Amino acid sequence: MQFTNILSLVACLAFTSALPAPSNFYDVTFHGAASAEYTIKVLADGRTINTGNALSISSISSSLDVEKYCTLRTVDYPPTLVEGPSGTWQVGPPQTVLSIACNKPVEPPSPVTVDIEFNGAADAKYSLNVPLDGTVVPTNNELSISTIFTTFAGLPNCNIKYVDFPAALVLISANIWAVGPPQTVLSIQCFA
Known part of the structure; x- marks a missing residue:
């Protein structure tokens, strides 16, 4: 009986890992001073992701339009994002980002x-x-x-x-x- 349960669990895990990843995952990189940075994966479905990092952020880069689709929660007050080179935003004033929530509607597929x-x-x-x-x-x-x-x-x-x-x-x-x-x-x- 326990062997059957273990086999069922293993089969379930194998099937789950074989599923394709959702297409609305985006890497968001937070840049601080002296080349310090960290990257987190954001699912653009409105969920809040805690950054877990105290680094003071001066810019953000991503293929996702962070200014348009994301909300940042910071230690002080909502920052101003100023778009720089493609896929980059300056954070003003620089501060620690506590969490990010992004919500980008999934674009319908092109007609066949x-x-x-x-x-x-x-x-x-x-x-x-x-x-x-x-x-x-x-x-x-x-x-x-x-x-x-x-x-x-x-x-x-x-x-x-x-x-x-x-x-x-x-x-x-x-x-x-x-x-x-x-x-x-x-x-x-x-x-x-």
Whole structure:
């Protein structure tokens, strides 16, 4: 019985350590005088992390925008953070940082596909769901296209193969692109 419990515990620990680390962990380095510094890992989910270090801090560096997403608790009063070179903030006045709490919203993943509507004359149209991985999608439609509707801002960077020659895409209103001159689209290929 105890052997089974130990095996279950070991299996559970092995599974837990195999899970990928959350993507919103950031290293935050606190710099003091005379090259003294320490680094802590911060999970940007709003949790308060005690620094456990009495070093008087004069600057902070991180890939996370500390000024925008973090709150520092210090020994005296809230410091002023002045942005320096990329990823660096001066702390004024220099003082001991007792804790840091960061809260950066996790950015949604880029869409895997986009919907694109191809419009011709007299309300004739068809739609395609186009992957953003570079897959060439044939249209299988001979309709002469005069406008394209999509919320995908990267449409001008897509490779669109036309029946005659490359057409010009001109944004004529929100999410609507004019195709000039109008012609049949043979295939489309887009990238995120």
